[in-house]
Amino acid sequence: MDPFYSFLTVSVWLLSTYFIVLILLIVLEKRKSIVEGDPEPKNLPLVSLIVPAFNEKRGVLPALRSLGEIDYPRDKYEVIIVNDGSSDGTAEIISDFISTQPGVPFKFIDRKENKGKAFSLNEGIAASKGDYVGTMDADSLVKPDILRKTVGFFEDPKTGAVTVRVHVHKPKNLLERIVDVEYVVGLSLSLKILSYLNSMHVTPGPFSIYRKSMLEEIGGFDVNNIVEDMEIAFRMHKAGYKIKNTLATGVYTIVPSTLGELYKQRKRWYSGSLITLMQHKDVMFNRGLGAFGIFFMPINYATITLGLALGLYSFGMLLNNIWRNLNYLWLTNFEMLPPTFELDILNLSIFHFIMLSSILSISIMTKVSLSVMQRRLRENVVGFLGFLFFFVIYQVFWASSFYSVFLGREIKWR
Amino acid sequence: MEISRWIFLKALVITVLALTIIYSINVYINVKREQTLESQMMDTVDTLEEMEALTQLMKMFGANATCVTLKSQLNLIDEKIWKLGNKIEDYRRLTSEFLDDPSYITQKKKFNRQEVMYLSLLRQIGENCNMDQTVILYFYKNGIDCKQCDEQSFVLTHINERIDPEVAIFSFDTDLDIPSVDVLQQYYGVDDYPCIVVEEKTYCGLQGRTEVEKYLCEESPHLSICGG
Numbered sequence: 001m002d003p004f005y006s007f008l009t010v011s012v013w014l015l016s017t018y019f020i021v022l023i024l025l026i027v028l029e030k031r032k033s034i035v036e037g038d039p040e041p042k043n044l045p046l047v048s049l050i051v052p053a054f055n056e057k058r059g060v061l062p063a064l065r066s067l068g069e070i071d072y073p074r075d076k077y078e079v080i081i082v083n084d085g086s087s088d089g090t091a092e093i094i095s096d097f098i099s100t101q102p103g104v105p106f107k108f109i110d111r112k113e114n115k116g117k118a119f120s121l122n123e124g125i126a127a128s129k130g131d132y133v134g135t136m137d138a139d140s141l142v143k144p145d146i147l148r149k150t151v152g153f154f155e156d157p158k159t160g161a162v163t164v165r166v167h168v169h170k171p172k173n174l175l176e177r178i179v180d181v182e183y184v185v186g187l188s189l190s191l192k193i194l195s196y197l198n199s200m201h202v203t204p205g206p207f208s209i210y211r212k213s214m215l216e217e218i219g220g221f222d223v224n225n226i227v228e229d230m231e232i233a234f235r236m237h238k239a240g241y242k243i244k245n246t247l248a249t250g251v252y253t254i255v256p257s258t259l260g261e262l263y264k265q266r267k268r269w270y271s272g273s274l275i276t277l278m279q280h281k282d283v284m285f286n287r288g289l290g291a292f293g294i295f296f297m298p299i300n301y302a303t304i305t306l307g308l309a310l311g312l313y314s315f316g317m318l319l320n321n322i323w324r325n326l327n328y329l330w331l332t333n334f335e336m337l338p339p340t341f342e343l344d345i346l347n348l349s350i351f352h353f354i355m356l357s358s359i360l361s362i363s364i365m366t367k368v369s370l371s372v373m374q375r376r377l378r379e380n381v382v383g384f385l386g387f388l389f390f391f392v393i394y395q396v397f398w399a400s401s402f403y404s405v406f407l408g409r410e411i412k413w414r
Numbered sequence: 415m416e417i418s419r420w421i422f423l424k425a426l427v428i429t430v431l432a433l434t435i436i437y438s439i440n441v442y443i444n445v446k447r448e449q450t451l452e453s454q455m456m457d458t459v460d461t462l463e464e465m466e467a468l469t470q471l472m473k474m475f476g477a478n479a480t481c482v483t484l485k486s487q488l489n490l491i492d493e494k495i496w497k498l499g500n501k502i503e504d505y506r507r508l509t510s511e512f513l514d515d516p517s518y519i520t521q522k523k524k525f526n527r528q529e530v531m532y533l534s535l536l537r538q539i540g541e542n543c544n545m546d547q548t549v550i551l552y553f554y555k556n557g558i559d560c561k562q563c564d565e566q567s568f569v570l571t572h573i574n575e576r577i578d579p580e581v582a583i584f585s586f587d588t589d590l591d592i593p594s595v596d597v598l599q600q601y602y603g604v605d606d607y608p609c610i611v612v613e614e615k616t617y618c619g620l621q622g623r624t625e626v627e628k629y630l631c632e633e634s635p636h637l638s639i640c641g642g
Binding site for chain 2: 010013014017018021022025026029030196197198295324327328331332333335337340345346347348349350353354357
C-alpha cells in the first residue's frame with residue numbers, strides 16, 4: 001500500500017467528481033434558462049469594439065467583415081482596430097478594407113511599434129466613445145447578434161463584463177476536433193456555470209464586453225501580464241464587479257492545428273494563470289470575494305496541483321515498472337514467453353473503479369455540454385473520445401508551465 | 415449568486431455517495447477474493463488429504479496398488495498449488511493497493527503449510543513409487559527486506575512456465591514465522607535471501623535464468639531444457 005498514491009488518487013477524484021456533479025446539478029436547476037434566459041436590453045447603448053492586430057493578415061479580413069455585419073444600429077457602435085506594429089502587411093489590408101466600407105463606423109490606429117495586446121487594448125479604450133467596450137481577437141468572427149444579446153446584462157450596475165460562447169471555427173483535423181469539444185465543455189458550459197456562481201476567472205480574448213467606467217476605475221488591462229484577459233477578471237472581482245456569460249450568442253475562433261502550436265498556447269495560458277495567481281494570491285480563501293475566493297479558486301488550483309502531482313507520480317511509477325520489467329527480461333536472457341491471460345473480474349482493484357468512474361463522469365459532463373450547446377454526439381464522436389483521454393497531454397502542459405514559472409523562465413506571449 | 419446554496423451540499427452528498435459505492439464494490443470484491451481463495455484452498459486440502467490417505471494405503475498394500483493413482487494426484491496438486499500461490503499473491507497485491515488486509519497473511523500461512531505437506535508427500539511418493547520429480551525450494555522475504563526477491567520470483571515463474579510439469583517449485587515466505595518453514599531453512603542452511611534449493615543444493619543470492627538452468631541440468635540432465 002502506498003499512502004501517498006492513495007491520498008493523491010482519492011483527493012483528485014473527490015475534487016473533480018464534486019465539481020462535475022455540481023455542474024450537472026446546476027445545469028439541471030437552470031435547464032430552462034441556461035441558453036435563452038438572458039436579460040433583454042431596454043435600450044441600445046453606444047458600444048466600442050476594439051480589435052488589436054499583430055501580424056494577422058490571414059484572419060483579419062473575415063474578422064472585420066463579421067464586425068461590419070453586426071445587427072446593431074450603425075450609429076450605436078464603432079470598431080477601433082489597433083495595429084500593434086505588424087510587419088506582414090496587416091496594416092495595409094486593414095486600410096484597404098476600411099476604405100471600401102464607407103457606411104461602417106471603423107477607426108484605425110496604425111501604430112508601427114509592437115507593444116503587446118494589453119497595451120493595444122488600452123490604447124483602443126482611450127480612443128473609444130462607447131459606454132461599453134468589446135474586445136475581440138483579430139482572427140475571430142462574431143455572430144451578428146453579439147451586441148444585442150450581451151448589452152442587456154449591463155442593466156445591473158454591478159455587471160462589469162459579459163462573455164459569450166466560444167466556438168471553434170471550422171475544426172478539421174483530430175486536434176482541432178478535440179479542442180472543439182474542450183471549448184464546448186470548458187469555454188462554454190463551464191463558464192456559464194461559473195457565472196451563476198459569480199466565479200468566472202477569465203473574460204476570454206476572442207470576445208468579451210466590458211463596462212467602460214469599470215475599466216477606467218480598475219486601470220484597464222495589465223500590460224505586463226501574458227494572460228491579460230484572466231488578470232483583469234481577478235481585479236474585477238476585487239473591485240466588486242460581476243462577470244456574466246451568455247450562451248445565446250458567440251464568437252468563432254481559430255484554434256491550434258498542431259500539437260506544437262497547442263503547447264505554445266497552453267504554456268502561455270497555464271503559466272499566465274500561475275503568475276496571475278501569485279500576483280493576486282490574496283483572492284485565495286478570500287471571504288469577501290464570495291464563491292470565487294472561498295470555493296472556486298481553492299478547488300480549481302487544488303485539483304490542478306494535486307492532479308499534476310498524481311500525473312507525475314504515476315509517470316514515475318510507470319518508468320519504474322518499465323525499468324523493473326527490463327531487468328526481469330535481462331535476468332531471463334530476454335526470452336519472451338507467450339502471455340497468459342485469465343479473465344477474472346476479481347482482478348479489478350479500487351483504482352480501476354476510480355478510473356472508470358472518472359471517465360464516466362467526464363463522459364456524462366461532455367455529453368451534457370454537447371446537448372446544452374445543441375451539438376449531436378454522433379457528429380462529434382472523434383473529438384468526444386479524444387477529449388476523454390487528452391488530460392494526459394494537458395498534464396504535460398501543466399508540468400511544463402509549473403516548471404517554467406517556478407524556475408523563473410521567460411514565457412512569451414507569442 | 416443565482417443558484418441555491420443547497421446545491422453545494424447536494425453535490426457533496428452525491429460525491430460522497432459515489433465514493434461510498436465504489437468503496438463498497440471494492441469491499442465486496444475483496445470478500446469474493448477471500449471466498450475464492452478459501453474455496454481453492456479447501457480444494458487443495460482435499461487433494462492433499464486424498465494423497466495422504468493413498469500414502470497410508472501404500473504402506474498397507476504396497477506401492478503397486480497406489481502409485482498410479484498417486485502420480486495422477488501429484489500432477490493435479492502441482493497445478494493447483496502453483497495457481498493458488500499466484501492467486502494469493504495477485505489478490506494480496508490488488509487489495510493492498512488501497513488497504514492492508516490481514517486475511518491474506520492467514521491465507522499465505524495456510525498455503526505455506528500446504529506446500530510443506532505437499533513436499534513431504536512428494537518425497538515419500540518419490541521413494542516408494544520410483545519417481546524422479548525435480549524440486550526447487552525458494553525462500554524469500556518481503557520486497558522491503560529483500561530487494562531481489564521479486565526478481566528471483568520472476569525468474570522462477572519464467573522457468574516454471576517453460577518446463578512445467580517437469581519441475582515442482584515450492585516458494586516459502588520466511589516472514590510468516592511458520593515453524594515447518596523454519597525447519598526447512600535450518601536444514602538447508604538458508605542464511606540470505608533470495609535463496610533457492612535445487613535438488614538438495616542451496617544457492618543463496620539472486621540467480622538468473624542461466625544459473626538456475628545450469629543447476630537444474632547438473633542435477634537432472636533429463637529435463638527438456640538441458641538439450642540432451
